[in-house]
Structures are given as C-alpha cells and as structure tokens.
Amino acid sequence: MSEEESRLTDLAEQLTAVATLLPKPAPSGQPSVWADGRQALCETVPYFRSYQGGGYCTGGFAHGFMFDKESHERDYMDANVVISRASGGLSKDKATGDMVMEKDQTEGSQVCSVRNSVFHYNPVVIIVGENNPRSPSLPPHPYCVLDWFKPTHVWFEKSQGKKIIRYRFEKLKPYNGCWWAPRQMYEPVGLGDLPPAVKKQCRACSKDSLQVYIQGWMCLQPECSLFWKLKNGLEPQEADLLYDPRFMKQHTSWPHSSEPYDLRPELMKVCSLPIIGQDVSYAAWKGFVCPECGRCNSRESWIGWECGNTNCRFKYSLTHTLIPPNVLHDPYYPLSSNYAFSRDKCLPLIKTKLDFAHNYRINYFEIPGIDGFVVHLIANKTVNEEVGGPDDMFVELQQTDIGLRRRPLQMAMVKGQMLTQHFLVNYGMPYKFIAATASRSFDGAVDAIKNTRSRLNWAARYIAKGEYREFNEVLALGYFEKQAIDYHDDGEFGLGPTIATLSLGAPGIMRLRLKAKHYHGISKNGNYTEAAPLPGSIKYDARKATHDNIQLLKTTDRDAYRRKIKDLPQQLGLVKKTGKAPDAITMTLGHGDIVIMHGAGIQEYYEHAVGPSGKLRFALTCRYIDPESLKPGERPVYTVKLDEGTYDGSSLPPAA
Numbered sequence: 217m218s219e220e221e222s223r224l225t226d227l228a229e230q231l232t233a234v235a236t237l238l239p240k241p242a243p244s245g246q247p248s249v250w251a252d253g254r255q256a257l258c259e260t261v262p263y264f265r266s267y268q269g270g271g272y273c274t275g276g277f278a279h280g281f282m283f284d285k286e287s288h289e290r291d292y293m294d295a296n297v298v299i300s301r302a303s304g305g306l307s308k309d310k311a312t313g314d315m316v317m318e319k320d321q322t323e324g325s326q327v328c329s330v331r332n333s334v335f336h337y338n339p340v341v342i343i344v345g346e347n348n349p350r351s352p353s354l355p356p357h358p359y360c361v362l363d364w365f366k367p368t369h370v371w372f373e374k375s376q377g378k379k380i381i382r383y384r385f386e387k388l389k390p391y392n393g394c395w396w397a398p399r400q401m402y403e404p405v406g407l408g409d410l411p412p413a414v415k416k417q418c419r420a421c422s423k424d425s426l427q428v429y430i431q432g433w434m435c436l437q438p439e440c441s442l443f444w445k446l447k448n449g450l451e452p453q454e455a456d457l458l459y460d461p462r463f464m465k466q467h468t469s470w471p472h473s474s475e476p477y478d479l480r481p482e483l484m485k486v487c488s489l490p491i492i493g494q495d496v497s498y499a500a501w502k503g504f505v506c507p508e509c510g511r512c513n514s515r516e517s518w519i520g521w522e523c524g525n526t527n528c529r530f531k532y533s534l535t536h537t538l539i540p541p542n543v544l545h546d547p548y549y550p551l552s553s554n555y556a557f558s559r560d561k562c563l564p565l566i567k568t569k570l571d572f573a574h575n576y577r578i579n580y581f582e583i584p585g586i587d588g589f590v591v592h593l594i595a596n597k598t599v600n601e602e603v604g605g606p607d608d609m610f611v612e613l614q615q616t617d618i619g620l621r622r623r624p625l626q627m628a629m630v631k632g633q634m635l636t637q638h639f640l641v642n643y644g645m646p647y648k649f650i651a652a653t654a655s656r657s658f659d660g661a662v663d664a665i666k667n668t669r670s671r672l673n674w675a676a677r678y679i680a681k682g683e684y685r686e687f688n689e690v691l692a693l694g695y696f697e698k699q700a701i702d703y704h705d706d707g708e709f710g711l712g713p714t715i716a717t718l719s720l721g722a723p724g725i726m727r728l729r730l731k732a733k734h735y736h737g738i739s740k741n742g743n744y745t746e747a748a749p750l751p752g753s754i755k756y757d758a759r760k761a762t763h764d765n766i767q768l769l770k771t772t773d774r775d776a777y778r779r780k781i782k783d784l785p786q787q788l789g790l791v792k793k794t795g796k797a798p799d800a801i802t803m804t805l806g807h808g809d810i811v812i813m814h815g816a817g818i819q820e821y822y823e824h825a826v827g828p829s830g831k832l833r834f835a836l837t838c839r840y841i842d843p844e845s846l847k848p849g850e851r852p853v854y855t856v857k858l859d860e861g862t863y864d865g866s867s868l869p870p871a872a
C-alpha cells in the first residue's frame with residue numbers, strides 16, 4: 217500500500233468511526249423544526265408530504281428525504297454529507313418481518329426526480345427519524361428536520377447480490393448550523409480539503425464512473441459486464457468496503473447556495489379585507505410549525521391551531537368570515553319554492569322510487585337482496601329558509617364553538633397520533649367509536665344541534681314509518697375545503713338500523729358501493745365470503761347457487777364446511793383483487809338535504825364515502841345508540857332525555 221493509500225484508508229476509518237459512535241452523543245443544537253408523528257409532519261411542512269417511504273418527490277423533482285429505521289449498512293451521515301440507499305425495492309421477509317431485498321433495484325420515478333434535482337440545482341430537505349442508526353447524534357425528537365442539501369450523485373452498486381441505487385447529498389450551506397453534529401465532533405478532513413474523486417473510463421462500456429470506495433475503482437454502470445468488479449475481475453467483499461474520502465468529502469460547486477424557502481413555514485394569515493371561505497380553505501387546515509418551539513402540529517381544533525407540546529401550548533386562530541347561506545346557491549341549479557332538480561345517479565340494478573312531499577323531492581333507492589333502503593330528501597327554498605331551518609343552522613354553527621375537533625383514529629398506521637381528516641363532536645348518547653371527551657349533553661347544546669334531532673326524528677318517522685327508534689344521538693361533522701370521509705360503514709354493534717343525516721353548507725357527494733369482500737366473494741384471509749352474495753357482485757349466479765348448496769353442510773358437517781370455504785375461491789375462479797366495486801349510488805347532498813339509511817343489511821354489505829365540493833360543510837347525523845351496548849366507562853355522565861322538539865315538516869306551505 218502506498219503512503220497516499222494508507223493515509224486515505226486512515227482517514228476513511230476515522231470518518232466511519234466518528235459517524236458510528238455508540239452510544240450516540242447528544243447533538244450540539246436543536247432542530248428548528250421537528251415532529252412527534254408522521255401525520256403532523258406531513259400536514260405541516262411543504263417539503264415532506266409522504267406518509268409512506270423515505271422520499272417525497274412530486275412534479276418530477278425531489279423535495280425531501282426522511283431517513284429513519286430502514287437503513288442500509290453503507291448509509292452514512294455526518295455534519296455535511298449524507299449517503300443513502302434510494303428508497304423502495306424492499307419487501308417484507310415473511311419469517312422475520314424485516315425488510316429485505318428480493319430483486320435488483322431499478323430506476324423508478326424517485327430516482328428520475330433526484331436526477332432532475334441534481335441537474336436543475338434544486339436542493340432537498342433532509343429529515344432524520346429517531347431510529348436512524350446512522351445519525352451522528354441522538355435525534356432529540358421522533359422526527360427532526362436537518363437542513364437543505366444539494367443532491368450531488370446518483371449511482372448503482374451491488375449489495376447481497378442485488379443491484380441497489382445510492383444517493384449522495386451535501387449540505388447547501390456547509391458548516392452552517394449543523395445542529396445534529398455532536399458537540400465535540402472531530403472531523404478528520406473537511407469538505408473539499410482533498411483532491412477530487414478519481415474518475416475513470418470503463419474499458420468495456422466506455423462510460424465514466426467515480427471511485428466511491430478505497431478498495432479500488434469499479435465501473436458503476438449497471439448494464440456493463442464489468443459492473444461492480446475490481447481490477448482483479450472480482451466483486452469486492454462488502455464487509456470491507458470503506459468510502460474513499462476523496463469521494464465522500466468532495467465539495468460540489470453549485471451556481472447558488474440559496475435556500476428556496478424557510479424550513480419553518482409561516483403561519484397562515486387572512487387578508488385584512490375579509491374574503492369569504494379563506495379561513496376554511498385547504499390551506500387553513502394545514503398544520504403549523506410552532507414559532508416558539510418548532511414542533512409540527514396538525515390543525516386539531518375547529519377554532520384554531522394549538523401547539524401540542526405540553527411545555528409550550530402556543531395558540532392562534534384566524535377571524536372567521538361568515539359564509540352567508542345565499543352564497544351556497546349554485547347559479548346553474550337555482551333553488552325555488554318548487555321541488556328541486558334531481559342530480560342523483562345509480563346503477564341499473566338499483567330500484568328507484570320517487571316521491572314529492574313536504575317540499576322535498578324524495579329519491580328512494582332499493583338494493584336488491586337487502587332489506588332496507590337509502591333515501592335522499594332534497595330540500596327546496598321553503599325548507600331552507602324556514603325559521604330555525606338549515607339557513608339559520610348554518611349561520612349558528614359558524615358563529616358558535618360547538619367543540620368540533622379532529623379526533624384520534626383507532627388504527628394508526630404511521631408513527632405518532634393519527635387524526636381523522638374531518639372535525640367532529642358528539643351530542644347525547646356517546647358514540648362508542650369516539651373518545652368519551654368528544655361527547656356532550658343536549659342540555660346547553662346550540663339550537664342547530666337540538667333542532668337537527670327533532671327535524672331528523674320527523675323525517676325518519678315519515679320515511680321509516682313504525683320501524684325506527686327515536687334518535688338519542690347527534691354526531692356533528694365539520695368539513696373544511698377538500699376534507700372528506702373515506703368509505704366506511706355505520707353498522708357498528710349497538711346502533712339502530714336507521715341513520716339520518718342533515719347536510720348543511722357546501723354540497724357533498726355521497727357514494728355507496730358494495731364492500732370488496734362481498735363484491736369479489738373473498739375475505740381478507742383468502743377464504744370464501746360466507747354471507748349470501750348480492751346481485752351486482754362478481755360471479756353472482758355461480759356464487760348464489762353455491763351459497764344455497766352449502767347451507768345444509770354448514771349445519772351438518774362443520775369440518776367439511778370449513779374446508780369448502782377454503783377451497784371455494786379456487787373452484788369458482790374467484791381472485792382476490794384489490795379492485796373495488798363500482799359506486800352503486802351517487803348522490804349530491806345539497807344544503808338542507810337529508811339522507812336516511814334504513815336497515816342493517818346496508819351497513820353489512822355496503823360502504824359509503826362523502827367527498828366535498830366546496831369550502832365549508834356540516835353533516836349532522838342522528839342514530840339510536842343502545843345504552844346497553846356501552847361499557848360502564850363509556851356511558852354518559854349526563855342523562856340523555858327524550859327529544860323535546862316538536863318539529864313538523866308537514867306544516868310548511870306546500871310546493872307548487
């Protein structure tokens with residue numbers, strides 16, 4: 217080994233040792249932006265909005281990278297340089313649960329975006345997760361934003377026999393505010409202190425590659441016959457690989473070192489001249505970086521932003537500009553005191569029945585095979601403008617804080633707390649699927665809540681006739697611009713079979729479709745779906761005949777029945793597809809409209825979703841909740857009295 221080689225080896229060893237010190241030392245500073253959870257991070261910062269994976273690329277460019285637990289053993293991070301494996305291409309090992317490489321990594325859209333960013337001198341933001349084994353110091357929070365970096369290189373290597381893609385990043389402003397460097401970090405060699413990285417042309421493919429490792433130059437072109445081979449024609453021993461400090465610590469010159477924008481987004485402001493809808497717009501439910509402590513926070517409360525850091529509690533809000541009910545009117549669907557226009561659609565297999573009564577156009581949708589129906593009552597001007605009616609309710613709900621909040625979801629798929637998209641609060645009998653703190657008594661509730669209960673009791677009595685129980689709960693949902701509720705059912709245990717919803721404000725598009733397991737005939741575990749098939753589902757006729765045949769077996773020979781359930785998907789040619797059933801019913805829920813879903817079968821077989829089409833919408837849903845279905849800890853501390861309202865929709869002057 218020449219003197220030069222041994223000096224480089226020595227430097228390489230020192231660099232690696234500094235970067236892999238254990239236990240990890242404390243950082244020399246604090247991040248200016250950090251988060252406790254992934255949702256708060258992704259809802260807040262513009263440079264990382266990816267709920268899965270480590271890279272956020274959009275519009276053909278890379279914006280941010282987050283390096284957490286999934287790390288390659290050759291990943292490297294110091295105060296100014298980050299080297300990582302491109303994300304993606306891993307799959308879960310069934311035995312160990314670890315993420316493993318099963319195939320060669322190929323250039324996908326992320327790599328293409330990084331290449332674009334290299335070419336256009338677009339910096340990216342790097343974030344480190346608390347479980348990152350390569351961080352040079354212990355990250356003080358679950359997610360910590362490092363800084364702006366230049367993406368400088370994209371190249372191929374080989375690891376465990378598979379081709380992998382790697383990136384190198386270099387700090388945009390080196391040696392400036394590297395809070396993540398340990399307090400006494402010793403850097404054996406600085407950025408740009410050494411001669412440039414060695415570049416050689418491959419004798420086989422004639423393409424240039426840089427020397428990344430001390431062990432020797434290798435062609436890094438994945439298609440070349442000499443790819444990843446040392447001078448002796450052999451592949452290097454992975455465990456021995458040491459970065460060539462000339463490659464690692466090179467300084468890449470850019471025509472600028474300007475940060476595209478501040479790592480801490482500014483707090484949202486509204487114009488001094490009130491603009492209708494601005495304070496409930498899409499931007500208004502983004503999270504915020506607390507100006508006092510740097511924490512990323514989702515917007516949880518309807519009335520404003522709050523920092524969730526218990527040591528901070530910074531708060532701010534925007535002035536609400538009232539959206540008067542008359543601006544809700546769509547000029548292409550003028551509203552009058554006559555019956556409104558229908559805009560609902562359904563598949564041919566759905567049986568529709570129409571009725572016109574008490575100022576509502578009433579669309580009944582019957583689903584073959586299900587004992588029950590979905591009804592859409594479309595309001596007219598007379599309904600909306602009556603005293604205490606939808607117009608007044610819409611105004612009152614904007615002027616009063618009824619306790620709407622985005623609430624934690626039961627099943628969090630990401631690190632940290634995961635919130636519903638919409639804001640909600642419950643009145644009356646607690647809805648067991650939301651936290652007890654989210655329930656309030658009808659006593660003291662605003663008129664809009666109490667009147668909704670009375671109005672929906674009237675509507676359900678009229679539509680479901682004798683077959684319904686008086687509602688004892690109102691679940692209020694509030695939606696800002698672009699907030700939606702994804703497909704779900706309302707059929708949880710303990711709920712009555714009738715569910716009625718009053719829509720207020722901007723229209724919502726409600727869709728109903730068969731649940732995937734009923735549509736495809738296969739449950740999540742790959743078994744045949746045992747429930748009777750419904751018309752409109754895949755291979756309906758064959759499934760229907762089979763279903764009828766195996767009912768006897770179910771009672772006579774349980775074991776044979778179980779085997780049958782396992783084998784049927786293959787016999788019937790049912791394949792577990794991710795494809796969803798088409799929407800069977802699509803309704804435009806306008807201001808003042810009521811939807812009633814009646815019958816447990818609808819919730820068992822069908823799921824519904826509501827998407828927004830405007831700036832501000834409320835959905836007030838009434839149910840009957842059996843108090844016996846609640847565990848002692850879930851029962852209300854207040855009494856839920858009977859509805860004292862006397863609303864009667866039939867007393868309005870009739871439509872012409």
Ligand SMILES: O=C(O)CCC(=O)C(=O)O
Binds near residue numbers: 724
């Ligand atoms: O927004 C709506 O109209 C419906 C909301 C809903 O489906 C629910 O509260 O379960």
Ligand SMILES: [Fe+2]
Binds near residue numbers: 704705706
């Ligand atoms: Fe629902």
